[in-house]
Amino acid sequence: MPDLLLELFSEEIPARMQGKAADDLKRLVTDGLVERGLTYAHAAAFATPRRLTLAIEGLSERSALRREERKGPRLDAPAKAREGFLRAIGASEAEAAALAAKPVSEIAIPGVRVVARPEKKSEVLFALIERPGREAAEIVAETVEAVIRAFPWPKSMRWGAGSLRWVRPLRSILCLLTTEAGAEVVPFGIDGIPAGNLARGHRFMAPDAFAVSSFEDYEAKLARAFVILDPKDRAERIWHEATQLAFAQGLEVIEDKGLLAEIAGLVEWPVVLMGRIAEPFLHLPPEVLSTSMKEHQKFLSVRDPGTGRVTGYVVVANRETADDGAAILAGNAKVLAARLSDAVFFWENDLRTPLDAMTGKLGAVTFHNRLGTQGARIARIAALAREIAPLVKADPDLAERAAKLAKADLASQMVYEFPELQGVMGKYYAEKAGEDGAVALAAEQHYSPLGPSDFVPSEPVPVAVALADKLDTLTGFWAIDEKPTGSKDPFALRRAALGVIRLLLENGIRLPLTRVLLDPVRRNRAAMVAAGAVPAEDVPDLSNDRVERECALVLAEDLLSFFADRLKVYLRDQGIRHDVIDAAYQLGGQDDLTLLVARVRALSDFLATREAANLLQGYRRAVNILEAEEKKDGVEYSLAPEPKLAETHEEGALFDALDEAEAAIGPALGRENFEAAMSALAGLRAPIDDFFETTVVNAPSAIIRRNRLCLLNRIRAVMNQVAIFSAVEG
Amino acid sequence: MKTESMSNARPRSFQEIILRLQSYWAARGCAILQPYDMEVGAGTFHPATTLRALGSRPWAAAYVQPSRRPTDGRYGENPNRLQHYYQYQVLIKPSPPDLQELYLGSLDAIGIDTALHDIRFVEDDWESPTLGAWGLGWEVWCDGMEVSQFTYFQQVGGHDCHPVSGELTYGLERLAMYVLGVDHVMEMPFNDPGAPIPLTYGDVFRQTEQEYSRWNFDVADTAMLLGHFEDAERECRRILDAPRADRAGREIVMAHPAYDQCIKASHLFNLLDARGVISVTERQAYIGRVRALAKACADAFVTTEAGGSTGAA
Incomplete structure (x- = not known):
């Protein structure tokens, strides 16, 4: 069983692409080998800045002979159809026509026997194809070449005078099959690059080529040539040495897995050095220091665990030097000083600019060409935050002030330079300006939550602003009909809806969404008209309050069903079925998501019981009979049934049980005690079962039959007060 | 050592x-x-x-x-x-x-x-x-x-x-x-x-x-610069629109003189930008106009000998 070693050696591969490229190489090559009839025991892929490497163990020596039968057209089919078939099974363009004219027994194509067999009253052509097994080397060569030529780089390029595409110029290919007998180069080449058995070490520390004979030999020689092959090993080494260096000085490295992986993709031989931030920069907010160091210099940040302030950094160089990195560290410190001087300049300029002036600048910045400026958007959010405030127990004045200032930092120089600091800078600038703590907190937190596991604000003012921000975004894009479709959601509206859902549910907030959505829908429509995005005749008369209100209502309801869909996704992850949500949502008027979810959870628990399963059967039986008879008779049996027409004991008992259940359900729902309402329903199971066992609905007497159908309708009506049970699947 | x-x-x-x-x-x-x-x-x-x-x-x-x-x-x-x-x-x-x-x-x-x-x-x-x-x-x-x-x-x-x-x-x-x-x-x-x-x-x-x-920030005459921009754009087009043959019948495509006008337009745009008279939305439009000139010059150049053209167009 040979092992395969493949190395694609190139000029520097972008760090962000290395991980996926290694995975792709492994997947595409192993898939290609398997498709061509080889098997393997194990495969592993690695990436460094200059190489992609794949090691496959236990490859089969050759592929097995394969027989295959292919059905063709009928013998009497037109010549064109027979020719096409012959080409498909291996005849050349030139000979296909001649072969098609011959009798079946004389059609000669290498490795293929063509026969005619009777099938459905006619003769049909069949090709019996025998594919001989092939040597592993041949299959590897073919597979690797195909993979290289169609590699899924996010961006690829040509170089020199060639036409091959790779992420950066491909310099050499190492491709070996190793057995106990020794290693052999797989003979192939691509665009003048022959496969060989040579590898190279570190660009500067060991640039010479060396021959390798197996993966173990390759990995060991690389390590001696100052290349750590496995990115995980490089990342571990960086992290280990960085934490050791920091620890020795009583400091700690701030964890950043993404940055660590990126750094590991920039070096083959990591050498970790630590520096201190110079005194004039230490007063900058730690987020500013970290972001500047990370974005511009790829430094890890080091913090003083006592004060929480960022005081140092870790530089990862790609080589050892005679001066133990002194010149490298000094050079990096100088570059950092220039960068942080810029940051101090931005910070001080921003602090001189009043927050209201920053917000004022946003009046000239377009948010969306059909929804007006950022300034207009902020005004809408502020108005909405004020309306929402009492519902989330926030002070309306503070909520409005917070919303007005929350996005001020978008006009700051610091956020222009580092967009990822939006919100964070807003908090600092609001604090420095002496704004209320809640206002500063809202600036920082109002973008949250940004996903299913992100932090959810819980302080009232930030919650009010966070809700207003997302609801305005949703209503705005709904008003201009830019809803998400399929995989396209350019304005992250699904994330905004999920944000609203999590803010409401996790804080237990009771918010009547339809009512809350109406005003922002109307404001956004007004903004749209103001922005001249729609011709006046396409817009209903805005001065006619009734017409405008109805239009807004339609949009708000559409948006509400979008929330219901997002809610299904959110609750699915918590194990709640979508049909259970439908059963509650279809009651109508379910625009209080917190209440809806309370009902859904109770219903979900109830449906898990044996009682409920049986009750559901009875419900379906009642509904099926009722609907079938209504269809047959062309009438609706919606009148109240008469208890005095009950003939059987069980029928009478059902009347009593329904009265009893209804008497309990109403008040329970009024108290929002859904568990109590569900258990009231549970009491119906036995009477319904008994009724069906003893009583024939389609009684000979028309009066009795009608009364019983109305009774079935009443079962449905009583149960549907709790949830629309017909929506429940299974 | x-x-x-x-x-x-x-x-x-x-x-x-x-x-x-x-x-x-x-x-x-x-x-x-x-x-x-x-x-x-x-x-x-x-x-x-x-x-x-x-x-x-x-x-x-x-x-x-x-x-x-x-x-x-x-x-x-x-x-x-x-x-x-x-x-x-x-x-x-x-x-x-x-x-x-x-x-x-x-x-x-x-x-x-x-x-x-x-x-x-x-x-x-x-x-x-x-x-x-x-x-x-x-x-x-x-x-x-x-x-x-x-x-x-x-x-x-x-x-x-x-x-x-x-x-x-x-x-x-x-x-x-x-x-x-x-x-x-x-x-x-x-x-x-x-x-x-x-x-x-x-x-x-x-x-x-x-x-x-x-001069860049405060003094440059923006109306004049804008006029120059339009002149350069027009001249670039005019050069490229000229017939391939001159009055003596010699085939001379003027890719370089046209490209000079493209360079001029680009620099004039930079000056206008420094004077702060170009809004965010206009910016894209100006860049697009310069790019259109650069493309037209490239189209012309590849028909010339230096541009690798081997035969008559």
């Missing part, structure tokens, strides 16, 4: 770094061209790069290009920001297989010891919206500082590059400040500090930085 050869001793002045790059690339077979005699934003605009990257004819050139970015003016006060600065530009077509090694050799030539410093090739995809050009490559870091741009041109003026050119751009002031250990550009020795009349960068350029900063 390896003794340093004289040529690898640390350079002492800005001009020595330029001279060493000139002789290094001359020794590697590049034609050492002179700067283009027009105002440009970067060395890439020189027709020796933009136009010569097009077509199939081999090319190897290196040159210094004075470059102007009006918005970067800081009245000579910022330690490393200037509205007028120098780029060193190398363009080789087809890109040789050892271009990275050649480049590293040039760092050695100007006194950067790669055994002591940390040189890195960090992803940086280059795109010039005004030239309709893009390429893939890196910014080259020396101890965390960007010292060069390294690009394999894929497209210029909307045309695929076949063969591909390798382009190197050195920001000379920044690179020299690093090599010479200077913190403020104006303090950098321009000629040898031991010369009878030693001159710093500031002696040469401090006053001009002040004068141009004022």
Whole structure:
């Protein structure tokens, strides 16, 4: 069983692409080998800045002979159809026509026997194809070449005078099959690059080529040539040495897995050095220091665990030097000083600019060409935050002030330079300006939550602003009909809806969404008209309050069903079925998501019981009979049934049980005690079962039959007060 | 221990770094061209790069290009920001297989010891919206500082590059400040500090930085600049619309004169931008107009002999 070693050696591969490229190489090559009839025991892929490497163990020596039968057209089919078939099974363009004219027994194509067999009253052509097994080397060569030529780089390029595409110029290919007998180069080449058995070490520390004979030999020689092959090993080494260096000085490295992986993709031989931030920069907010160091210099940040302030950094160089990195560290410190001087300049300029002036600048910045400026958007959010405030127990004045200032930092120089600091800078600038703590907190937190596991604000003012921000975004894009479709959601509206859902549910907030959505829908429509995005005749008369209100209502309801869909996704992850949500949502008027979810959870628990399963059967039986008879008779049996027409004991008992259940359900729902309402329903199971066992609905007497159908309708009506049970699947 | 050869001793002045790059690339077979005699934003605009990257004819050139970015003016006060600065530009077509090694050799030539410093090739995809050009490559870091741009041109003026050119751009002031250990550009020795009349960068350029900063930001006549922009655009079109044959029947396509007008339009746009009279939405429209000119010039150039055209159009 040979092992395969493949190395694609190139000029520097972008760090962000290395991980996926290694995975792709492994997947595409192993898939290609398997498709061509080889098997393997194990495969592993690695990436460094200059190489992609794949090691496959236990490859089969050759592929097995394969027989295959292919059905063709009928013998009497037109010549064109027979020719096409012959080409498909291996005849050349030139000979296909001649072969098609011959009798079946004389059609000669290498490795293929063509026969005619009777099938459905006619003769049909069949090709019996025998594919001989092939040597592993041949299959590897073919597979690797195909993979290289169609590699899924996010961006690829040509170089020199060639036409091959790779992420950066491909310099050499190492491709070996190793057995106990020794290693052999797989003979192939691509665009003048022959496969060989040579590898190279570190660009500067060991640039010479060396021959390798197996993966173990390759990995060991690389390590001696100052290349750590496995990115995980490089990342571990960086992290280990960085934490050791920091620890020795009583400091700690701030964890950043993404940055660590990126750094590991920039070096083959990591050498970790630590520096201190110079005194004039230490007063900058730690987020500013970290972001500047990370974005511009790829430094890890080091913090003083006592004060929480960022005081140092870790530089990862790609080589050892005679001066133990002194010149490298000094050079990096100088570059950092220039960068942080810029940051101090931005910070001080921003602090001189009043927050209201920053917000004022946003009046000239377009948010969306059909929804007006950022300034207009902020005004809408502020108005909405004020309306929402009492519902989330926030002070309306503070909520409005917070919303007005929350996005001020978008006009700051610091956020222009580092967009990822939006919100964070807003908090600092609001604090420095002496704004209320809640206002500063809202600036920082109002973008949250940004996903299913992100932090959810819980302080009232930030919650009010966070809700207003997302609801305005949703209503705005709904008003201009830019809803998400399929995989396209350019304005992250699904994330905004999920944000609203999590803010409401996790804080237990009771918010009547339809009512809350109406005003922002109307404001956004007004903004749209103001922005001249729609011709006046396409817009209903805005001065006619009734017409405008109805239009807004339609949009708000559409948006509400979008929330219901997002809610299904959110609750699915918590194990709640979508049909259970439908059963509650279809009651109508379910625009209080917190209440809806309370009902859904109770219903979900109830449906898990044996009682409920049986009750559901009875419900379906009642509904099926009722609907079938209504269809047959062309009438609706919606009148109240008469208890005095009950003939059987069980029928009478059902009347009593329904009265009893209804008497309990109403008040329970009024108290929002859904568990109590569900258990009231549970009491119906036995009477319904008994009724069906003893009583024939389609009684000979028309009066009795009608009364019983109305009774079935009443079962449905009583149960549907709790949830629309017909929506429940299974 | 390896003794340093004289040529690898640390350079002492800005001009020595330029001279060493000139002789290094001359020794590697590049034609050492002179700067283009027009105002440009970067060395890439020189027709020796933009136009010569097009077509199939081999090319190897290196040159210094004075470059102007009006918005970067800081009245000579910022330690490393200037509205007028120098780029060193190398363009080789087809890109040789050892271009990275050649480049590293040039760092050695100007006194950067790669055994002591940390040189890195960090992803940086280059795109010039005004030239309709893009390429893939890196910014080259020396101890965390960007010292060069390294690009394999894929497209210029909307045309695929076949063969591909390798382009190197050195920001000379920044690179020299690093090599010479200077913190403020104006303090950098321009000629040898031991010369009878030693001159710093500031002696040469401090006053001009002040004068141009004022003119760029406050004084330039925007109505006139706008008029010039439109003139340049019109003239570029007019040149390209002229018949291929002149009045004596000679076939002469005027790709270069047309491209000069494109360069002019581009620089006038930069001046207007510095005067703050171009809004965010207008910006894209202006860039699109310059790009359209660059594409038209490229279309014309590839029909010429230098552009690799072999037969009559």
